[in-house]
Amino acid sequence: MFVQINWKPDKTVAIPLYLQIKHYIQTKIEDGEWTVGTKIPSQRKLAELFDVNRSTVVLAFDELIADGLLEAKSGKGTKVKNNLWSLFSSTHPTDWNSIVRKGIYQPNLPTIQDIHKVEPLPQFIRLGTGEPSPELFPQEMMTEILHRLSSKIQSLGYEEEKGLLPLREQLSIYLKSIGIQASPSSILVVSGALQALQLISLGLLKRGSNIFLERPSYLSSLNVFQSAAIGLQSISVDSEGFDIQYIKQQKKRQDASLLYTNPTFHNPTGYVMPLESREKLLQVCEDIQLPIVEDDVYRELWLDTPPPVPIKALDKNGTVLYLGSISKSLSPGLRIGWVVGPEPVIDRLADIKMQTDYGASSLSQWAVAEFLSSGFYDLHLEQMRNSLRIRRDLTLKVLEEKFTGIAEWKKPAGGFYIWLRLPSTISIRELFDTALKEGILLNPGNLYDPNSLHHLRLSYSYASKEQLQTGLNRLAEIIRKLLNKS
Amino acid sequence: MFVQINWKPDKTVAIPLYLQIKHYIQTKIEDGEWTVGTKIPSQRKLAELFDVNRSTVVLAFDELIADGLLEAKSGKGTKVKNNLWSLFSSTHPTDWNSIVRKGIYQPNLPTIQDIHKVEPLPQFIRLGTGEPSPELFPQEMMTEILHRLSSKIQSLGYEEEKGLLPLREQLSIYLKSIGIQASPSSILVVSGALQALQLISLGLLKRGSNIFLERPSYLSSLNVFQSAAIGLQSISVDSEGFDIQYIKQQKKRQDASLLYTNPTFHNPTGYVMPLESREKLLQVCEDIQLPIVEDDVYRELWLDTPPPVPIKALDKNGTVLYLGSISKSLSPGLRIGWVVGPEPVIDRLADIKMQTDYGASSLSQWAVAEFLSSGFYDLHLEQMRNSLRIRRDLTLKVLEEKFTGIAEWKKPAGGFYIWLRLPSTISIRELFDTALKEGILLNPGNLYDPNSLHHLRLSYSYASKEQLQTGLNRLAEIIRKLLNKS
Ligand SMILES: Cc1ncc(COP(=O)(O)O)c(C=O)c1O
Ligand SMILES: Cc1ncc(COP(=O)(O)O)c(C=O)c1O
Numbered sequence: 001m002f003v004q005i006n007w008k009p010d011k012t013v014a015i016p017l018y019l020q021i022k023h024y025i026q027t028k029i030e031d032g033e034w035t036v037g038t039k040i041p042s043q044r045k046l047a048e049l050f051d052v053n054r055s056t057v058v059l060a061f062d063e064l065i066a067d068g069l070l071e072a073k074s075g076k077g078t079k080v081k082n083n084l085w086s087l088f089s090s091t092h093p094t095d096w097n098s099i100v101r102k103g104i105y106q107p108n109l110p111t112i113q114d115i116h117k118v119e120p121l122p123q124f125i126r127l128g129t130g131e132p133s134p135e136l137f138p139q140e141m142m143t144e145i146l147h148r149l150s151s152k153i154q155s156l157g158y159e160e161e162k163g164l165l166p167l168r169e170q171l172s173i174y175l176k177s178i179g180i181q182a183s184p185s186s187i188l189v190v191s192g193a194l195q196a197l198q199l200i201s202l203g204l205l206k207r208g209s210n211i212f213l214e215r216p217s218y219l220s221s222l223n224v225f226q227s228a229a230i231g232l233q234s235i236s237v238d239s240e241g242f243d244i245q246y247i248k249q250q251k252k253r254q255d256a257s258l259l260y261t262n263p264t265f266h267n268p269t270g271y272v273m274p275l276e277s278r279e280k281l282l283q284v285c286e287d288i289q290l291p292i293v294e295d296d297v298y299r300e301l302w303l304d305t306p307p308p309v310p311i312k313a314l315d316k317n318g319t320v321l322y323l324g325s326i327s328k329s330l331s332p333g334l335r336i337g338w339v340v341g342p343e344p345v346i347d348r349l350a351d352i353k354m355q356t357d358y359g360a361s362s363l364s365q366w367a368v369a370e371f372l373s374s375g376f377y378d379l380h381l382e383q384m385r386n387s388l389r390i391r392r393d394l395t396l397k398v399l400e401e402k403f404t405g406i407a408e409w410k411k412p413a414g415g416f417y418i419w420l421r422l423p424s425t426i427s428i429r430e431l432f433d434t435a436l437k438e439g440i441l442l443n444p445g446n447l448y449d450p451n452s453l454h455h456l457r458l459s460y461s462y463a464s465k466e467q468l469q470t471g472l473n474r475l476a477e478i479i480r481k482l483l484n485k486s
Numbered sequence: 487m488f489v490q491i492n493w494k495p496d497k498t499v500a501i502p503l504y505l506q507i508k509h510y511i512q513t514k515i516e517d518g519e520w521t522v523g524t525k526i527p528s529q530r531k532l533a534e535l536f537d538v539n540r541s542t543v544v545l546a547f548d549e550l551i552a553d554g555l556l557e558a559k560s561g562k563g564t565k566v567k568n569n570l571w572s573l574f575s576s577t578h579p580t581d582w583n584s585i586v587r588k589g590i591y592q593p594n595l596p597t598i599q600d601i602h603k604v605e606p607l608p609q610f611i612r613l614g615t616g617e618p619s620p621e622l623f624p625q626e627m628m629t630e631i632l633h634r635l636s637s638k639i640q641s642l643g644y645e646e647e648k649g650l651l652p653l654r655e656q657l658s659i660y661l662k663s664i665g666i667q668a669s670p671s672s673i674l675v676v677s678g679a680l681q682a683l684q685l686i687s688l689g690l691l692k693r694g695s696n697i698f699l700e701r702p703s704y705l706s707s708l709n710v711f712q713s714a715a716i717g718l719q720s721i722s723v724d725s726e727g728f729d730i731q732y733i734k735q736q737k738k739r740q741d742a743s744l745l746y747t748n749p750t751f752h753n754p755t756g757y758v759m760p761l762e763s764r765e766k767l768l769q770v771c772e773d774i775q776l777p778i779v780e781d782d783v784y785r786e787l788w789l790d791t792p793p794p795v796p797i798k799a800l801d802k803n804g805t806v807l808y809l810g811s812i813s814k815s816l817s818p819g820l821r822i823g824w825v826v827g828p829e830p831v832i833d834r835l836a837d838i839k840m841q842t843d844y845g846a847s848s849l850s851q852w853a854v855a856e857f858l859s860s861g862f863y864d865l866h867l868e869q870m871r872n873s874l875r876i877r878r879d880l881t882l883k884v885l886e887e888k889f890t891g892i893a894e895w896k897k898p899a900g901g902f903y904i905w906l907r908l909p910s911t912i913s914i915r916e917l918f919d920t921a922l923k924e925g926i927l928l929n930p931g932n933l934y935d936p937n938s939l940h941h942l943r944l945s946y947s948y949a950s951k952e953q954l955q956t957g958l959n960r961l962a963e964i965i966r967k968l969l970n971k972s
Contacts, residue, residue, distance in 0.1 A: 017670075025828065061528070066667060066826040068804025120646050134641035146636040150629040155620035160606050181552060191677065194845040202713075223841050317567070318554025333642025333848030342553040344512065355709050357681040361847035362819030397914075415881025 004042070005049050013195055016297035017052050018059040021262040025060065029069050029080055038080040040070065044264065045303075081290050118441050125471035128443025130267060130416055131332050136461070138380045145370045149363075152370075156362045161350040163189025163338075164365040169339055170372035171324075178299065179313030182324065182340045188350050193297050193325040194224070195335040196349075200258075200293065200321070201228040203352040204345070212247060216419075216449030218295070220265040221262055230257075241277030242462070244284050253287050257293045264307045264463065265298035265415025268448045268457035272413055282311055286319050297325040297337070300381050302414035303389045318342040320427035326368055328461075329381060334364040338398035388416075391460040395468055402476035406483065416461035419445070422454050423486045426479065433455075434478050491527070491535050503538050504545040504737045511546065513565055515555050517858075524566040539808050546863040569673045585647075604927050611957035614929025615948035616753060617818050618901055622947070623872055624816070624866045635849075638856075647836040649675025650851040656858035657810075657824055664785065665799030666808065668972050674836050677846040679783050679811040679823040680710070682835075686744075686779065686807070687714040689838040690831070695743035698733060702905075702935030704753040704781070705746055712944065716743075720935065736776050744777045750793045751784035751901025754934045754943035758899055761794035766796055772805050783811040783823070788811030788873045788900035804828035814852055814902065815867060819880055820850040874902075877946040889960035892969065895944075902947035905931070908940050912965065913972045917942075920964050926957050 009020035028034040040046075043061060047054040061078065064070040069082035074363040118124055127142035162168060167185035175182050190196045197219075207229040208334050213219050215234035225232060233254050236243055244260070250256065261281070273281075283290050294311045312322035317343065325337035340350060353359060395418065396411060403409075408421040417435075420429070428444045445455025463471055495506035514520040521874025526532075529547065547564065550556040557567035591613060656685040661668050676682045683705075691697075693715040699705050701720035703869055719740050722729055728747070736742065747767070749759035759767075766946060768846035771778050780797045798808040804827065811823035825835060839845060857863040881904065882897060889895075894907040908917070914930045921928050949957055 011512045063669065063829070066804070067672070067830070069828070069830075129548075131643055134643060137641035137643075139640060142639060142642075143636040146632045146639075150632040153628060153632075154625060155623035156628075156817040157620060157623075158617055158813075158818045180614075183549065191847070198842045227841070318552070327644075331642040331848075335843065335845070335847045340912045342555070343549070344553070355713070356684045357677045357821065358818070358845075359821065361821045361850040361864070363679070363850050363853060364818075364847040367849060386713070 004216055005046075008049075008051055011436060017050075018063075021046075021050060021052070021057060021060040022063055026067075026069060026389075028379055034080050036080055040078040042077060043045070054127045074437065076485065104157065115441065115443065118436065124436075124439055124441045124473075125467045126441045126459075126462050127468075127471050127475065128441065128457050130328075130329075130443075130457075130459055131462055132328065132384070133462050133464065133474060135464060136377070136384060138383070141371070141380060142367075142375045145367055145374070145376065148374075149366050153363075153366060159359045159362055159365070161354050161359070162187065162346065163360060164362060167336075167365045167369040170369050174372055175324075175340060175375075179309040180340060186340060186346050188339045188342045188346045188353065189360050189365060190337045190339055190353065191335040191357070192327055192332070193295060193323045194222070195353075196323050196337055196339045197222070198224050199295075199349045199352050199356075200273075201230060202356075203223050203348050205230050205257050208255070212242075212250075212254075212256050212259040212290070214242070214261060214266065215453075216445065216452055217260070217270055218262060218448065219445040237271065237273075239274075241273045242281055246285060247290070248288060252289055256290060258293055259285060260293045261311070262295040262297055262298075263311060265301060265412065265417075267415070268417050268443070268445070268455075270410065270412030270417045271416055272307050273321055278308060279310045279314060282314050282319060285484075286317060292320045293323065294320050295323045297323065297328050299324070300329045300413040301385065301388060303385060303405045304413050307414065312340065321345060326371075329384060330368075330371065332376065334361075334367060336360060336364050336368045345400060378410040388461065391465065391468065394465055395458065395460040395472065396471045398469055402473060406479050407474065417460045418458040418460070420456045420458050422456065422479065423483060424454050426454065426482055428453050428456075431482060433477065435475060435483065437481050438474055438478060440475060440478075442475075491532075494535075494537055495671075497895050504542045504549075507536060507538070507543060508549055511550055512553075512555060513589065520566050522566055526564040526566070533718065544587070545836060551634065566586045572889045586788060601927065601929065604647075610922075610925055610927045611953045611960075612925065612945075613954070613957050613961065614943050614945050616814075616929075616943075616945055617948055618814065618870070619948050619950065621950060622870060624862070624869070627857070627862045627866060630854075631853055631860070631862065632862075634856055635852050639852060641847075645845045645848055647845070648673065648832065649841050649846060649849060649863065650758075650855060652859075653851045653855040656855050660858055660863075661810075665795040666826060672826060672829045672832050674825045674832045675846050675851060676823045676825055676839065677821040677843070678813055678818070679781060679809045680708070681839075682809050682823055682825045683779075684710050684839050685825075685835045685842075686873065687711050687716060688842075689834050691716050691743050694741070696740045698736075698740075698742050698745040698776070699726070700726075700747060700752065702754055702938055702941075703746070703932065704934065706749060706935060707933040717775070723757065723759075725757075727759045728767055730766060733776070734770060735772060737776055742776060744779055746779045746781065747797070748781040749797060749841070750782055750785075751787060751903075753784070753901070754903050754929070754931070754941075755899055755905040756896065756898030756903045758793050760909060764797045764801060768800050768805060772803060776930065778806045779809065781804050781809045783809065783814050783869060784901040785810070786815045787871065787874060789871060789878055790899050793900065798826065807831060814855075815870060816854075816857065820847075820853060822846060822850050822854045835960075874947065877951065880951055881944065881946040881958065884955055888959060889965075892962065893963050901947040902945045904944040904946070906942045906944050908965065909969060910940050912940065912968055914939050916944075917964065917968060920968065922960060924960055924964065926961060926964075928961075 007024060009017045021209055024456050043054055043057045046057045050057065061070060065072055068081060070078050072078045083246060102416060119126065153330060165184060167189055168187045171187050172182055172184050190199065201224050205228065210233045211225060212229040213232055213234050214237045214378060217234060222233065233256065236247055263278060292311060294312055299307060310322060312320040321341040323337065326334060327337065339346065392412065406423065409418050412418055428446060432442050443457040445452040445457060448457065460468060492630040493510060495503045518787065529540055529543045532543045536543065537916060541682055547556060551558055553838050556564050558564045560631060606646060651670060654673045655675050655809060656670055658892055676685065687710050691714065696717040696719045699720050700723045703720060704721065706718060719742065720760065721732055749764060751758060776796060782796055785793060791908050798806040807825060807827040809823065809825055810821060825832065877897065885895060895904050898904055914932060918928050929943040931943060934943065
């Protein structure tokens, strides 16, 4: 008995045919559809079924055999082989996948993984991507920095637990400029702010406890806390910030172990928490003994006036653990972020960091230290703000022209994002799929709030100005079409 | 009631006095000795007790107040304040510290953390450190590489899940040269081989399962698997390799989920598994369906003749997951390693990597790709082998001269290490402490095998040649003294 095949590779997409075939077969085996011992049709037969050259099938088979998924016996054809790693990787370890996210109604919507898959393909216009455009990369400065480093770096060994001292010294100076007093020993260098979140999840939180966070939130698009069996409990936010009464009431009931906030140019809404709300939030959290994690990775990207000081700058009692990163303001590929907090907490996180990867790249750490000490970073930030302001204003102009009446939004004062509210008759899934077919990659709002089915996260940071214009025009048309249909 | 203090900072060590005071107070609070509300003696009084200037105490107090551990009320003196983070970080999350290591008899011996603390202090001779000496860093090549990169790098964004493609392509070519067929899609770039182990612990293994490994082993010095509630089950090894009968018998009984091996210039013994033993081991593991993780980070550091091919090169069925790194052969600070295996496993590990830190530093990835493609890496390896050979031979000569009769060792054929067996009357703890007082930092054998109380891991890779000579001479004297005492 041979398996049934009624599938063909898609010749219109950029993925090589043999890879499509390989992945098709792989999925069948991994999903347990084609069990061990299953006979696979001959290469000739498959070439016919798939409507490809035989050599294409051979290529796919070769890799599948190398991976141990298929087994070819001369004269006996090809069979699915017992593959221990694939069996192995499908016995999901208990916790990694036990997602403890509360209030999810719609689990099977387009996921981050789908987006990751499309991102490397250059033909798509990415209207939601949360990183600075390659155009915004300060190439000349980087050239100069690398030249300087080449004479400075004597060796690149394992670093001190908390990271390269010259970098922590520079960060200490930088932090002072935004109102935060921190000696180098209370700063931990991490491989991006995301890693800080992972270290917190591994090192500070009890399994089964909950994190309070804004609704919507960047954190909801991640798995890092859920994987450590920590729940996310999102709390509604208005222009005044968190619903503080709710926090007070619910802290005990929910076994909340910390509050996560991204108060400055919030991802995905662009929101800025007013100074007064920051003070109130800090006060309440001190009162009820709820530590705060303040994620401030967009702080430097203000476009009109500088934002209020960090909550951390108001904190006299070590209530706040503060996260920063150069990913948004300079370059995500350097993978450098920092955590600032009471020294015992920093010590604990540093110890875990050592146990997981022996520290961040020294080369990256040197590069960022040099960016800071040379004054290039400040110079670059100015350029960055100017370019981002142009992009924001362009985006707002197109929205004004093409989206009036079919969407609602607010003007962001900084950061990357516009939180676009669509009519509730639009299916976000259908919109995502239709846009993708027309070459536009979107970030649907439900990534950041599972219950939010009518929002898109737009980003003016990534696509080129031409792409922003074309992409948004096309998006408006698609939305109008979908509206007419419904 | 004031607290009792009968302690003074140590003026003979390199740690600043105010930091010693700070850590003293911090420990008292963290350990719960000084509870909330405890009154602290005045700064004047403390300066007297500690026999330091008052300004030194002020400095320590300032930081402790900033960390939220102390609270100064004008007119009312200083008190221990309820600090939520310190309370917090001492409620150890259930699993991180539930170390499931079997067969530990002696838990309270000098730990890795002690060693980490001394390592940054330049006055110590480090006779056990497992990294290449700064002398061995190819500074001129790095200068040239950075110059080339400065014109090559257009931008440094978030990378593809599995890492920078040009690097994976170079790795694919390199792997071919050591007998391993792997396309770029079955290679995952990681931030050092240690991270690969962490990803495996998070992504592939069931809680409560066990890993088979060599006794002694590098893995025994880590917490990464124990933290994920995975046990380590060490197996004795002789010149023929693992006790294969034992593996066969015990696999089921122990719920073993994989076998970890470091078969080439083993850390800490320097052992090389013969080709025949590799074949046998692979055969048995295939038969009993026990996946192998082959850690091969020392492969390129052969000093006499090239070692046997990797087990992975013999593997036709996807049984082996292969780990490599440039940490030992080029530079640990770049934090670049790789994992090679069946694509489904690599996919899974790549997904977890994305969730934990969005990938390794692009700058480091570019640097390593350039090292490989330029041919500099091969050139450097030759120089590295020559220098290491001189260091090894020097070390063996000193051992011959000074340690004959008081220790036993084997000549290593590559890597960094000599596994030095001492007389059983020597207490390894006393030796470690005495040597430390005399300025020598040792790596005691029980880090790698909790039951091994008579070994040191010597490394000829790190200390300068002069230090190796002085350090080993001094060590021989210390051992003789301890022997005479006993
Ligand atoms: C709010 C927020 N925090 C953290 C991160 C992660 O940044 P990094 O690249 O520093 O890990 C992001 C990136 O998307 C973000 O939007
Ligand atoms: C056997 C072995 N594997 C892995 C590592 C970790 O190396 P990396 O720096 O690549 O994380 C070491 C370093 O001590 C080692 O000895």
